[in-house]
Amino acid sequence: AGSSAGISVVSIPLQKVASSLQVSSQVHMILLSPDARFLYAAEPQQNRVAIIVASTGQTFCTANVSGQPTLLALDTTLNAPTLFAAGNGSSSVTAIDPTNCNIKHTYQVSGAVYGLAVAQVGAAFNGASGSQLWVSDDTALNIFDIGKQQRIGSIAISGGPGYISIPPGATVYTTTRQGHVVAVDLNNHQQTTLVTGGSYGPMDYDATTGEVYVPDRTGDQIVVLAPVSSGSSLPKEPSRIINLHGISPASIAITSDGQLGFVALMNGSVA
Secondary structure (H helix, E strand, C coil): CCECCEEEEEECCCCEEEEEECCCCCCCEEEECCCCCEEEEEEHHHCEEEEEECCCCCEEEEEECCCCCCEEEEECCCCCCEEEEECCCCCEEEEECCCCCCEEEEEECCCCCCEEEEEEEEEEECCEEEEEEEEECCCEEEEEECCCCEEEEEEECCCCEEEEECCCCCEEEEEECCCEEEEEECCCCCEEEEEECCCECCCEECCCCCCEEEEECCCCEEEEECCCCCCCCCCCCCCEEEECCCCCEEEEEECCCCCCEEEEECCCCEC
């Protein structure tokens, strides 16, 4: 997303841009549906989310979302999947039906929204099961039961929480706007600061190893975090650094098999 052509499609085997999809306004973030039929696109200038047919680029439907949405998260565990969208210009998160763009619910927090993620929660965690929506605002991580559409918790984060990533397991990772990455135990909500001193962007994880990849704009690098496990000793963090040689990263995506990472760079390239 964000290219001058609209949405660029990169061929992984050929390592080049294979095609592009024209869109009516600037797209900030995109998600691909699990069956690869649709792209979910946040269009902050239009205050909307567009669902786009991935094969043709045609708009399937749109949903109005307040706050200049730049953040998306998808929950596919329930019988009816839900797409969540929000932005820094509002204190709400909009739940959208991705089959028709109807608004299902609006979740309220106490300040601007800086991060979204969905956690798959088993029965061992506080007697809960199903899915949780985690939302960062000015001062705290807010937790909602998606099935019941209810807030079930709030965790104050020093420095103001930002982007959120929740790999399979029992740990939530959040950046802070004061330059930290913090691990939060999904069960007891205990916090551990893992790294400091950077300007950290949207994260992603290797679903095979549990490693978390964090873009650091200050250091022109990717910080790789070893997985943090509840009840185990804290590993050495970071486990390693990927140097980008003077080019700042904006965000990162890791392939599902963990073999490749795609880094959007501040100079307009993708590495």
